[in-house]
Amino acid sequence: MATDEIRFAERLFGFGRVTGFEVKQKALALEAQGIEVVHLEVGEPDFPTPPNIINAAKSALDAGQTHYAPSAGLPVLREAVAEHIAGKYRTTVRPSEVVIAPGAKPLIFFSFQALVNPGELVLIPEINFPAYEAAAMIVGARIETYPLLAEKGFRPDTDWLTDKAAEDQIRMLVINSPHNPTGGMFAQEDYKRIAELAEMHGFWVLSDEVYSSITYDEPHVSTLHFPELKPRLIMVDGWSKTFAMTGWRVGFGIVPEQLAKKLATLTTNSNSCTCTFNQYGALEAIKNPESWRAVEQMRQEFIRRSEYLIPALREIDCVKVGEPKGTFYAFADMSSLPMTSKEINDRLLEEAHIAALHGTAFGEAGEGYVRFSFANSLVNLRSFIDRLTAWVEKYCTECG
C-alpha cells in the first residue's frame, strides 16, 4: 500500500541543496562494496582536535560540567572571545556582544529569524554556502544573488552592489571571506565599499568568517576592522575549521548587544544552550598558545597541499583552477568537458572513485565547476591526481 505523501509546510519548498554530506553517503556505499574512494567532498579539516582541547573537555566532564549553560554562552567563554577578538582585530568587543552557539550555522539561522521579515530583500553571493539561502528562505525573504568576479579571484562586484543599494531596499547582505567554495578572499577596498553602502542605506551585513585562520599569503581581513559597520554587523566565526572541531559544535557571533539578547532568546526556545563541557574545550582552545601552535601547523600543511595540488591540477587538460587565497578548497573550472558539473561529479564518483562536490551545489552560477576539498593527505591527493588525469583523458578527446 502506498504511503500518503506528507504535506510539508510551504516554507520548505525548494529548501536544501545537495551537500558534501550526501555525496559522502554515496561514497560510503561504494566503500561498503570494497571500492576505495578518495574523499574530497566534505568541508572539514582532516586533523584530530588538538589533545589539550580534548583534555580540557574531559576535565570539565569529570568536574561535573554536565548541566545547562546560559543561552548566550558561559560568561567566562564570552569574555575570552571578546578579549581574543578585540586583540586580534585591534578593536573593542564587550562580552555582552559575544554569543556562543552550537556552530556558526545556528547563528546564521537565528540572525535571519531575528532580523528579516517576509518579503525583505536578502543578498547572497551567487556562489554560496547553502545555509544562507536556506536561512533566508525559511523566513520568507526575497532572495537575490550578487555577482562574484571569477577573473578577480571571486571578489564581489561592488559596482553591482552599489547600483542595487541605490535602487532597492536591502535588509541584509551576506558576505563570506575566505570564501567557500572558491577559496577567494575579499580585498580591503571591497570591505570599504560595503561598509560605506551599509552605513548609507542602513542594511545589515552578515559576515561569515569561519575560515579566518586558514589563509595563505595574506592575513584575513575581518569586517571588525571597519568600526562604521559595527552597529549593523553580524560577524560569525567558530572553532570548527580553526581548531578542527567540526563535531564539537561551537561557534560564536559578534553582534550588537540588543541582537545578542534576541539570539539568546531564540536559543533558549530551541536548543537551550551550547554543550557545556564543550565550551570548556573551546575556552582552552582560545586561551592556550599550544592550541594556536596546532592551528599554525594545520595551516602549514594546507599550504603544502595547495602547493602540490594547484600546479598538478593545472597540468590536466580541460581543468582550469585559480590559486585559493584561503580555505582548503580548489574550485576547478571543468566547463570544457561535455557534461554538467553534476554529471561530472556523479561520474567522478562512479568511474574514478573520486568524491567531490559539483559547483551547482553552491548555486546555478557554480555550473561548470567542481570543488575539491584538500582536507586529505598528500598521499591521497596524489592518488586523486592520477585518477583525475586518467578520467579526464577519456572525455577530453570528446570535447576536442
Ligand SMILES: Cc1ncc(COP(=O)(O)O)c(C=O)c1O
Ligand atoms: C562558509 C561556511 N560557513 C559556516 C560553516 C559551518 O560552520 P560551523 O561548523 O561553525 O557551523 C561552514 C562549514 O562548512 C562553511 O563552509
